[in-house]
Amino acid sequence: MASAPLHRQRTWLKRLHTRLLFTLLCLPTAYATEQLNYPLHSDGIDPETYALALLTAALERTPGRYQLQATPVPMAQSRALLAIEHDSKSVQVMWTMTTREREERLLPIRIPIYRGLIGWRVLLQRRAAAEQLATVRTLNDLKRFSFGQRHDWPDTAILRANGLQVVTSQHYQGLFQMLAAGRFDLFPREAVVAWQEQTRAAANGLELSVDEHLLLHYPTAFYFFTSRNRPDLASDIERGLEAMIADGSFQRLFQQYHGATLRQANLQNRRVIELHNPDLPPATPFARKELWFQPQELK
Incomplete structure (x- = not known):
């Protein structure tokens, strides 16, 4: 009879050993x-x-x-x-x-x-046309300008849905060269990168500036x-x-x-032009x- 408890103890220890081994094997994962x-x-x-x-x-x-x-x-x-x-x-x-x-x-x-800051956009433009937006007050006023975008950016569809003319490129870097060459008039950019991009463009010999008057806004994330x-x-x-x-x-x-x-962007003092985002x-x-x-x- 004394062997029964001993057998149960050995069985329990064997099961415990198996569980511990399984746990150790799982630890690296x-x-x-x-x-x-x-x-x-x-x-x-x-x-x-x-x-x-x-x-x-x-x-x-x-x-x-x-x-x-x-x-x-x-x-x-x-x-x-x-x-x-x-x-x-x-x-x-x-x-x-x-x-x-x-x-x-x-x-x-x-x-x-x-x-949501990505939906607040300032506008890169050619330096020679720095004051071209000074009299713009409405979305309708903007429709006489053309805008540059990369072909796979959602902004392309948003701008077109608001009746704006968009010229696209396959390449991000090419957009700055196209803007400087007059292929389009304006390049909407996030306020957090626009001045960095303008500085880099200048280092590459491109005479661009950031407009000081307008702020485009469309709801997005x-x-x-x-x-x-x-x-x-x-x-x-x-x-x-x-x-x-x-x-x-x-x-x-x-x-x-x-x-x-x-x-630096002075966003709070710019004229805001609201765009709708049909793909929101x-x-x-x-x-x-x-x-x-x-x-x-x-x-």
């Missing part, structure tokens, strides 16, 4: 760092450093363990979108302007990473996007961003990267006022 590839943008100036800093900070506030890595070569938006849609190993996360189609194909994290097969990753990014909003670090990072440029997804979180930038913040 459970605590492994997942590499997240994001598409390297064109070799032009791009507000990529801010988005990358924001994503890095957000992921540091999540239980997941991730390491961000750019693709080896620049990748066009259209190609990156396709890679994420098909859950390719080449790209797992990207940031781009939202559209109805993009939200159907990919999984958006609906927190606007630029606080830049989001982080993942594959629809990665709700776990999307949830981690969203959780991290919400934590940053709650502790104020989101706003501090935004000001750190963009505050000085926005004050209905789930855009406009009810959350804390997520959105307004030029009045600069007063």
